[in-house]
Amino acid sequence: MSNSNILVESGTNELEIAEFQIIKELPDGGTKVNSYGINVAKVREVIRYPEMTDYPKGNKHIVGVFKSRDKVTPLIHLAKWLGLSEKQPSSNQFVIVTDFNGVTNGFLIDSISRIHRVSWSDLEAASEISLAGEDNCIVASVNLDDRLVFILDFELIIAEMNSDINMSQYNLSTDNNVDLSPEKKRRRAQHTILIADDSKFILEQLSNVVSESGYLIETATDGEQALKSYESNKQNISVIVSDVEMPKVDGLYLCKTITSQPNHPPVLIFSSTMTKENKLKAFEVGATETLTKPEIHRLIPLLDELLFPNG
CATH class of the missing domain: 2.40.50.180 (CheA-289, Domain 4)
Known part of the structure; x- marks a missing residue:
């Protein structure tokens, strides 16, 4: 097969x-x-x-x-x-x-x-x-x-x-590509990142890195929960980081639903199955960018690029 x-x-x-x-x-x-x-x-x-x-x-x-x-x-x-x-x-x-x-x-x-x-x-x-x-x-x-x-x-x-490939091995504090100064953390604290992943193991790793950088976070363990969280707090959600494989509502459907609305935030698809074909699928439903697990080192620089385009 x-x-x-x-x-x-x-x-x-x-x-x-x-x-x-x-x-x-x-x-x-x-x-x-x-x-x-x-x-x-x-x-x-x-x-x-x-x-x-x-x-x-x-x-x-x-x-x-x-x-x-x-x-x-x-x-x-x-x-x-x-x-x-x-x-x-x-x-x-x-x-x-x-x-x-x-x-x-x-x-x-x-x-x-x-x-x-x-x-x-x-x-x-x-x-x-x-x-x-x-x-x-x-x-x-x-x-x-x-x-x-x-x-x-x-x-x-x-x-x-x-x-x-164990993302828990990644240490944000030793990553020279990430600014962890108090001023940068203060600026990041003005933004909330919604993270959705059905793996408790992955969700915990992502949450730790994003919060350690200074961003506020909301988490969801499936796409339906993520959609409800976004709908009830959309004015405060700056970026959505979502897995693809999730019960109830998958990440592509979640992305498609959110990006079909006006003034939607960027959606990053963070998946273990990010082949060329799946990247195209993600962009088809409005994703801003895709990351392949375990490229967790790319996440904070990408969030900073989206939210602080002028540095």
Whole structure:
């Protein structure tokens, strides 16, 4: 399976989810099949278990590395990372190869069933699940053919594996491209930035950097919440920074709705799937600029450029 022919029109609030299965090992020796989902926009291909090479001193959840279209790719034991199974990989398993945040990764799964086209409004945000905690790895849930399917936070997973794309490694105070003088912070404090992202992990990182620079912030964990927040306080929102993949209302639909109004603020799309094609989609719905996670170092200079064009 490849995502090359699976396109969703800009701003329709729809997405395609690839449903896959991971088998949980039970204490009595039995098994249970769990269904999970991933946005097809993140998927490069799905392949049979490939020929593997051991990777010395790799993360305990990394099986090894393999070649995906001539690119050396780490394979993550997803069941082990989720705490569902410790079983050794076998040739009858499959691998979802992902391409986002500028890196390629493989995720070991047991089987893959089908692709579902759904509306973002069908997804329930993880924050609505009472068990959701600090280390929650689920961003949303959806009922597909009467099955509860969890959408995993793949950005959190790969950030734990690869410090180069973990935005928490970014230190604003040592960035020479950002003016952190008291005067600049005072000027920034006249502006409120609305940040929308369904990943608690990403939202926290963005919020910390934006507030540390001096800007005021409002946050939303899905597009519907972001839209309500904007509508109730639009006179005070200077810029909107939004993810694309969000329950209820996705970032492109959010952007399209806001930019269709007069005197709207700039909208920055900050996404892990910012391919050339997706950049075009973002501009089609009125985005001012796009950033690819984990380019968090570009965010404050871009906000300053938009809000203080004369320096």
